[in-house]
Amino acid sequence: xxxxxxxxxxxxxxxxxxxxxxxxxxxxxxxxxxxxxxxxxxxxxxxxxxxxxxxxxxxxxxxxxxxxxxxxxxxxxxxxxxxxxxxxxxxxxxxxxxxxxxxxxxxxxxxxxxxxxxxxxxxxxxxxxxxxxxxxxxxxxxxxxxxxxxxxxxxxxxxxxxxxxxxxxxxxxxxxxxxxxxxxxxxxxxxxxxxxxxxxxxxxxxxxxxxxxxxxxxxxxxxxxxxxxxxxxxxxxxxxxxxxxxxxxxxxxxxxxxxxxxxxxxxxxxxxxxxxxxxxxxxxxxxxxxxxxxxxxxxxxxxxxxxxxxxxxxxxxxxxxxxxxxxxxxxxxxxxxxxxxxxxxxxxxxxxxxxxxxxxxxxxxxxxxxxxxxxxxxxxxxxxxxxxxxxxxxxxxxxxxxxxxxxxxxxxxxxxxxxxxxxxxxxxxxxxxxxxxxxxxxxxxxxx
Ligand SMILES: NC(=O)C1=CN([C@@H]2O[C@H](COP(=O)(O)OP(=O)(O)OC[C@H]3O[C@@H](n4cnc5c(N)ncnc54)[C@H](OP(=O)(O)O)[C@@H]3O)[C@@H](O)[C@H]2O)C=CC1
Ligand SMILES: O=C(O)CCC(=O)C(=O)O
Numbered sequence: 001x002x003x004x005x006x007x008x009x010x011x012x013x014x015x016x017x018x019x020x021x022x023x024x025x026x027x028x029x030x031x032x033x034x035x036x037x038x039x040x041x042x043x044x045x046x047x048x049x050x051x052x053x054x055x056x057x058x059x060x061x062x063x064x065x066x067x068x069x070x071x072x073x074x075x076x077x078x079x080x081x082x083x084x085x086x087x088x089x090x091x092x093x094x095x096x097x098x099x100x101x102x103x104x105x106x107x108x109x110x111x112x113x114x115x116x117x118x119x120x121x122x123x124x125x126x127x128x129x130x131x132x133x134x135x136x137x138x139x140x141x142x143x144x145x146x147x148x149x150x151x152x153x154x155x156x157x158x159x160x161x162x163x164x165x166x167x168x169x170x171x172x173x174x175x176x177x178x179x180x181x182x183x184x185x186x187x188x189x190x191x192x193x194x195x196x197x198x199x200x201x202x203x204x205x206x207x208x209x210x211x212x213x214x215x216x217x218x219x220x221x222x223x224x225x226x227x228x229x230x231x232x233x234x235x236x237x238x239x240x241x242x243x244x245x246x247x248x249x250x251x252x253x254x255x256x257x258x259x260x261x262x263x264x265x266x267x268x269x270x271x272x273x274x275x276x277x278x279x280x281x282x283x284x285x286x287x288x289x290x291x292x293x294x295x296x297x298x299x300x301x302x303x304x305x306x307x308x309x310x311x312x313x314x315x316x317x318x319x320x321x322x323x324x325x326x327x328x329x330x331x332x333x334x335x336x337x338x339x340x341x342x343x344x345x346x347x348x349x350x351x352x353x354x355x356x357x358x359x360x361x362x363x364x365x366x367x368x369x370x371x372x373x374x375x376x377x378x379x380x381x382x383x384x385x386x387x388x389x390x391x392x393x394x395x396x397x398x399x400x401x402x403x404x405x406x407x408x409x410x411x412x413x414x415x416x417x418x419x420x421x422x423x424x425x426x427x428x429x430x431x432x433x434x435x436x437x438x439x440x441x442x443x444x445x446x447x448x
Contacts, residue, residue: 021104091127094168115434147178160192204383212246214375231255239322321346345369
């Protein structure tokens with residue numbers, strides 16, 4: 001069978017078996033359609049069916065999470081942990097609490113995490129988890145009880161050398177704190193079992209900032225490679241959560257103007273530059289709505305119930321930092337009209353497959369999330385190292401490691417793109433480079 005036939009067969013099988021899991025199919029298709037040149041050069045990975053093994057998760061855990069509301073109602077949600085691949089180290093990846101969570105979303109996130117973690121060059125395998133629990137509007141007591149119940153089951157499957165969850169959408173320092181407290185009650189002190197911990201008990205400095213800062217460092221190195229810089233660039237960001245806020249902060253620090261950001265109810269445009277401290281106050285402290293921005297900044301504009309990617313305004317850099325599939329063909333056409341030159345994904349898979357092809361065909365440089373947003377998980381791995389050493393590192397030390405990890409990821413993707421595809425095809429570069437390290441380890445470890 002030719003390499004192309006092997007890859008096509010694999011994709012057809014996934015589509016046939018998991019037709020009801022669209023996000024998972026999308027992630028697998030995006031990956032498979034780029035790795036053929038590598039497989040042609042290295043037929044051993046087809047002969048040993050490494051791809052076939054890689055596509056099936058090592059373990060998929062689904063469980064019931066019962067909890068009590070403040071009014072005494074008996075509630076229940078579904079919890080997940082996908083332990084996808086451990087060839088490079090303990091499963092590593094965040095927990096997402098969002099009503100849209102289902103097996104398809106969990107599997108796409110865990111699958112992408114394998115290659116992202118591999119690109120960091122750190123010893124971490126790929127996993128992801130979460131629940132369809134909606135933290136929005138819940139009291140602190142309800143969040144705590146939910147986290148405790150979630151951990152009652154999850155603790156059976158995790159450990160510092162086994163599986164190390166962290167945060168993702170809807171899971172920040174508060175939730176990790178409650179999850180860790182319950183783990184400790186059941187198993188005793190083991191700081192390294194979760195990352196993204198609060199700084200009061202062995203969290204790492206700069207983990208909060210890491211994904212957003214890392215994203216901007218990736219863009220910095222890309223632009224540097226092109227003889228350009230972020231200074232004076234106009235930037236648009238979607239989302240106003242953890243990733244978005246620190247992407248805005250670092251982009252502004254490097255001299256860019258951030259024109260707007262969004263939440264799930266609408267978006268703001270502030271041509272004077274988004275006031276990052278104000279967004280932090282609204283979203284991190286008050287856990288409020290972005291519409292509140294206008295009260296303090298009457299010159300800014302708020303657009304309700306619309307995507308920020310439908311705004312017609314000129315900018316060069318787009319940083320989608322909200323959620324999957326936020327950019328489709330219509331949004332991509334607007335981005336191209338707006339003059340976007342670089343799209344770098346802070347979110348996981350925010351760009352639909354057909355939209356990313358449209359963007360790259362128009363000359364936009366596309367930076368896939370598995371490379372560009374790897375800074376978060378990289379600093380999580382540094383948190384694991386600090387916990388194992390029982391020594392905290394300074395902010396500057398972690399931030400400087402993050403910068404050099406992102407530089408290395410950019411250079412690896414760019415070099416691999418040149419070797420196997422065409423210059424600036426960073427998607428192919430990221431997929432092949434991420435896959436190569438995992439595949440080599442799987443081959444060396446045998447049929448397990
Ligand atoms: N946290 C991390 O370290 C990492 C996160 N990521 C990815 O980055 C993305 C954002 O994660 P994170 O910042 O942690 O999550 P948060 O929960 O902190 O923030 C998510 C943000 O996205 C907004 N949002 C959610 N859904 C939509 C939507 N349909 N339309 C517009 N805005 C929306 C939310 O709005 P609202 O406030 O209304 O809910 C919120 O502002 C996710 O794709 C995640 O997987 C990737 C790597 C690491
Ligand atoms: O920090 C981590 O372990 C995971 C971060 C994450 O969920 C991601 O990279 O998508």
